[in-house]
């Protein structure tokens with residue numbers, strides 16, 4: 379691998395070539411920052427979803443899942459603060475007309491300084507930017523850009539507009555929706571799944587007889603009109619989130635914030651990724667709803683970047699929904715406090731864990747993508763192998779008859795029929811066995827079995843392990859148990 383940018387490009391090409399991820403509506407030249415998952419990408423994504431869902435709900439007795447609609451009453455987004463606050467400071471280059479997120483523009487400049495070895499200056503620029511962002515000091519940000527003569531990548535000039543806020547929500551028309559003041563209202567495509575949980579807080583709490591502390595989890599699409607939307611599926615305009623809101627007693631938020639930081643990091647490590655590839659990043663500028671927040675960052679081929687956010691959201695959302703909807707969002711807590719009195723009625727505080735599904739797909743792909751040089755003295759050879767954790771691999775078992783005759787396909791089909799109810803299998807009889815193995819390596823299939831003439835004599839097959847490429851003979855009756863043990 380020459381460098382990490384090359385690795386990133388290689389992953390993008392690999393995803394397209396092997397049916398993982400395609401640009402959206404590609405026959406019309408694609409749609410910027412929108413992607414489609416192909417046959418193997420969607421299996422991978424689904425396996426990640428299932429793994430998250432099970433670890434959050436099945437493994438936590440006090441967390442349940444819901445599936446709320448994407449469209450929500452427009453007042454939701456006024457109450458949540460998104461109409462007024464879900465915006466980023468932007469700046470336009472007057473010559474190229476290209477619009478940039480100010481933090482991305484300055485971060486890009488800092489990266490250039492670092493690449494030139496000027497780390498000290500880069501850190502100083504970033505620290506100044508953080509200070510201006512924390513104070514919403516737009517003049518300061520513009521001056522910082524001008525003082526450093528930061529240029530537009532397209533026009534090459536430093537001819538900038540003032541810094542302004544730009545709302546990131548998409549909106550559309552919703553025929554019959556009428557707001558409380560009688561005006562037709564636009565509806566938004568949700569920019570986060572969290573609000574679907576907040577507006578259902580009482581429904582779930584009452585019908586599920588949930589006692590605080592408890593959580594509500596959800597997986598679903600979210601939409602943001604991202605300005606700088608490049609870097610493949612890292613930053614998309616339509617993406618999926620896996621979010622969990624954990625409802626707690628006011629005053630206990632520090633303790634639960636630390637709990638969920640630790641718990642979520644454990645989940646990441648359970649993917650088989652070493653801890654050196656992760657780090658926490660505390661937010662300097664807090665979102666409008668948070669009193670503490672951090673990101674879990676993963677070391678992507680494009681550098682350390684956010685995969686998941688953990689936010690202490692106080693009672694901001696429930697309190698605002700109570701105010702806008704005029705419906706009580708309170709919980710009655712009959713547990714006793716230290717003075718022996720019931721805690722009584724209160725609006726719960728919330729700790730949120732919010733992980734991007736597409737970013738997790740990219741993380742798993744980045745971790746799995748491996749180019750191996752297998753050359754020997756006699757011949758040059760190499761392979762690309764996706765070393766997915768077996769539990770996440772799109773295909774678990776490839777079933778390969780050595781030849782298309784002599785009754786071998788029939789035995790292979792029998793094995794397929796036996797295993798396909800338990801996990802995803804793939805049957806293939808075309809091409810040489812070597813080519814078929816390499817193709818399965820490129821799809822990340824952890825196990826291949828080959829049915830050959832010896833199978834007819836002693837009911838054994840060759841099982842080949844993806845990562846070591848080692849092979850051994852096993853009895854047909856043991857295949858299912860071997861695979862099931864290794865994917866569980």
Ligand code: GAP
Nearest residue numbers: 570572612613614617685686687732733734737
């Ligand atoms: N409910 C809180 C919330 O939405 P966020 O930090 O804005 O917080 C949470 O988003 C996660 O969603 C991020 O950590 C990231 O993984 C993912 N995400 C956010 N914007 C994204 C985008 N444009 N494309 C892909 N994933 C995105």
